[in-house]
Amino acid sequence: MNILDPTFFAIQFLNGLQLAALLFLLSIGLSVVFGLMNFVNLAHGTLYMLGAYLGLTAVNLFDSYWAALLLAPLGIALLGAVFYALLLKRLQKESPMKQVLVTFGLIFVGFDTVRMVWGALPQTIPAPDVFAGSVTVFGEIYPAYRLFIIGLGILVLLLLYFGLEKTRLGAVVRAGVDDPVMVSALGINVDLAFFAVFCLGCFLAGLAGVAAAPVFSLFPGMEMSVLILTLIVVVVGGPGSLWGAALGSLLIGMADTFGQVLFPEFASVTIYALMAVILLLRPHGLIPARVVR
């Protein structure tokens, strides 16, 4: 195994890109909620897991991966709406400690709910037929489905970019990140925009769950490692920032993939160290969402 071997490098690069695409889908929702509403949602990983399991049920019911890819995230968005109405409104005014601990409690509830409903054994969703095969990349066989994940990540990034830059909701969200009080003073319902964004973030977490399912197996506890990686992406990139989440996902995806291959002993440690260093030097992340005053 040599990093200089171009084929090996290309394959690892694609693996890193695929992880980055998943991390992007996960982190953008968490990031916007963190940056926009100052709310740390530790249960975001649980939404990812529930998305994957809802996808499993949808595949079993409709025998179609594409139905699962659409329906499961919608279910998670609905769950997010309920969560927003019941808890988030109440928690938004509370201290970060309370937010963290309430969502920490929800992790346990989600964990056991999955065990009750779907059982504790690892399960999997087969890749859709179109992408079930492999393609040849740089003379190596590479699963087509992983390329699909990369494409999905890029598509969502582009859609969100145009949504933020070209639509009215996007303008409200950008203004809301910058100065929520001023935006409400202008007579715009910021809370409604935040609600929409929160549900969209949940939708994307569910989407990530279904998209990841054919690559990683489903088991109660799958949310734990993902949650921490996602938090790292958010902090590294800059809470509330689209390009920050994209850059953070790319950095962490690559660092994790290449680190696991090249220095398996230290890879996981270096990612956490990277997060700690960035928190110290740039608490608002690499690409801050608002001008740091």
Added chain:
Amino acid sequence: MIRDPLHTPLALALTLLALAVWWNADFFGHELLAEVAIFAIFAMSLDLMVGYAGMVSLGHAAFLAVGAYATAAMTVFLGWPASLAMLVAVVLSAGAAALVGLFAVRLSGVFFIMITLAIGQMFYAYFFKSRPFGGDNGMSGITRPDLGILGLDANDPVVFSAMMLLAALGVYLLLRVIVRSPFGHTLIAIHQNENRLRALGCPVQRYKLAVYVIAGTLGGLAGSLTAQHTGFISPDLAFWTVSGEVLIMVIVGGMGSLLGAASGAALVILMRHELSDENTWQLLGLPGVMSHYWQFVMGIFFVLVVLFAADGLYGRLTGLLMAARARLTPNRQREDGNVSR
């Protein structure tokens, strides 16, 4: 500050209760009592930081792991006696806390939560991957102190649980002295208004670092004791959910009260123990299979406590007593109020 009238009577009552439980406990009772005492130490050490200085850490488990791994390494690899290993483990934890604290105390609020979480997970990742420490399998064969001079055997659960209770009492008394000292009052002041303290010329960073080191040291002591208790350690000790759980213990009992933190630890551990026992559920007339899903119940309990009872058991109890006293002696209460103002 109003003097807390409940404190000393409650401390005595809790000590007596612990003694009574110890006297009547069976084999498993002593095991459980030792666990409660160890986590009471762990929760009190976190409470000094969270409840008094207002520094909410989500990485306190790192020091539990450092203390435990240091104890394991020195008893298993070097064959040192457990008492010496414990001493060195505590010193090492202090060193680790000083190193981490140097960076962590620069941040506050949600960023402090995040950096302690990241650093805590860094310790977890290190222990998980490290081959000398057994990776994800952990280590076993950790010994307990030799009490031969006293004619006692620490491997006897009765003796060991008594040792842990004494340790918890010692840590409580130590922290009580710290909390009531000018140092402790400065911590509370930093919690209440950090900017004002800074304006008064108080080196806030240095105080925060000191608290972080004290909390980490005592957390390491709890880790060393838990390694001796179970004789086995694994990277799970450092996992961030352990840090979250101990934070919940502090909240359940009541932040900013050492007795509260200790009773919170006891409550959470006993709940976990009872809820994962089939007999408890059958006794309640529910199917015993519910015991598999005890985390569901604990999770809901955590959410409810944080939402509706954030002043904890101790806060509730003090509040009730104050209200009762005010009703009984309305005039005196008003005088008290004037004095405290």
